[in-house]
Amino acid sequence: MEETPTALAALVARIDRTALAEGMLATFRTAIPGYERLPDTVVRGQILDIIRDNLDLCLDWVAGGAPPSTERFAEFRASAKNRATEGMPLEDLLRAYRMGGTAAWKVLVAEADADAAAGERDALPRAAELVMEYLDRATGTVAEAYLEERSHLVSEEERGLRALLDVLLAGEPPAAGHHATAERLGFVVAGEHAVFAVGLPGEGARAHARVAAGLRGGGTLALTEGDRVVGLAAVGRAPGTALPPEAVAVVDAAVARDDLAASLADVRLGLDVAVRAGRTGAIALPELALEVLLARAPRVAADLRRRALAPLGEGELLETVTTYVELRRDRKRTAELLHIHPNTLDHRLRRVRELTGLSLDVPEDLTTVVLALRAPA
Structure with missing residues (x-):
């Protein structure tokens, strides 16, 4: 006969770790500036994985498992070093661990309230001890790794560059120290600047740091933000040909200082x-205008796809609509490209109208379909 599980093991077993991890992630992104600035590829990848691993180590220990070994913290050390490379403040990183520990503790208390008869409330003090001890071990490890990495990567010059970027984005007048930093870089502070964001898909923080350093060599103010590089360039100096062939760069038109922060938010999303x-x-931001607008309203974008495309399925009707719109509603060219008779094309378009209630001959309906085709699946 199997051994009766302890009160804490039974309590931990009822916790939905996936939902808890997602909740923590959402809180970090809204409450901690350093996490809000990270690109989605990092947040939905490395950060979410680290949150879940932390939860597993902590809750497994609370449930009666062995204390986590030093080797189990290796991924957390690597993540802390990445955050250091990106320039995230250490306080932001440690705050995430504190908030995560608080969230886990609240869930334990709430679950114990739901089944107090099992003696789980009596076991909560021991759970609190374990959660606090886990946080002490985890934060000590990540702080050590963070400071170790910053000692290698962060120089006074880099801190000066970040301060220069921050003051320009805030629309504040640069001080003498900021002007000195800009002069050493060869960056012209006065006038308009083009904001850009650069990504190297599949590469990590170190590769992006190298790209940022290369751009700075050309007099561009460029700094890393996780798996991307952002910065400001004087007119005519926007990144492009100097980037690796696998890179993607989204560049806005030159704007005045008061619009720099808004422009940066747009190019981050565009990237x-x-x-x-x-x-x-290199991609000019206006080329991504529709996609950026839709990305700012994901629920609206999803509704557009449901209304305009879902009734068509994944077969010939969707292909017909996509081709017809891409060819600017050229009936002859569309029929030729699809290898069908024009009358067959007309029949398919009538079927699309019947299924969706949208006619590609009506400007408002055509706009809806175009947006739906641009919306992320």
Whole structure:
């Protein structure tokens, strides 16, 4: 007969770790500036994995497992070093661990309230001890790794560059120290600047740091933000030909200082869109205007796809609509490309109208379909 599980083991077993991890991630992104700035590829990849691994180690220990060994913290050390390379403040990193520990503790208390008869509430003090001890071990490990990496990567010059970027984005007048930093870089502070974001799909923080350093060599203010590089360039100096062939760069038009922060938010989102689409090379932000607008309203975008495309399925009707729109509603060219008779094309378009209630001859309906085709699946 199997051994009766302890009160804490039974309590931990009822916790939905996936939902808890997602909740923590959402809180980090809204409450901690350093996490809000990270690209989606890092957040939905490495950060979410680290959150879940932390939860597993902590809750497994609370449930009666063995204390986590030093080797189990290796991935956390690597993640902390990446955050250090990106320039995330150590306080932001440690705050995430504190908030995560608080969230886990609240869930344990709530679950114990639901089944107090099992003696679980009496076991909560021991759970608190284990959660606090786990946090002490984890934060000590990540802080050590973070500081070790920053000692290698962060110089006074880099801190000066970040301060220069921050003051320009804030629309504040640069001080004498900022002007000195810009002069050493060869960066012209006065006038308009083009904001850009660069990504190397599949590469980590170190590769992006090398790209940022290369761009700075050309007099461009460029800094890393996780799996991307962002910065400002004087007119005519935007990144492009100097980047590796696998890189993708999204560049906005030159704007005045008051618009730099808004422009940076747009190019960050544009880079996420371009990476998901598998684009490479330099892309002007206006080329991604529709995708960026839709990315800012994911629920609206999803509703557009459901209304305009879902009724068509994945077969010939969807292919017909896609081709017809791409060819600017050229009936003859569409029929030729699809190897069908024009009358067959007309029949398919009528079927599309019947299924969706949208006619590609009506401007409002055509706009809906175009947006739906651009919306992320």
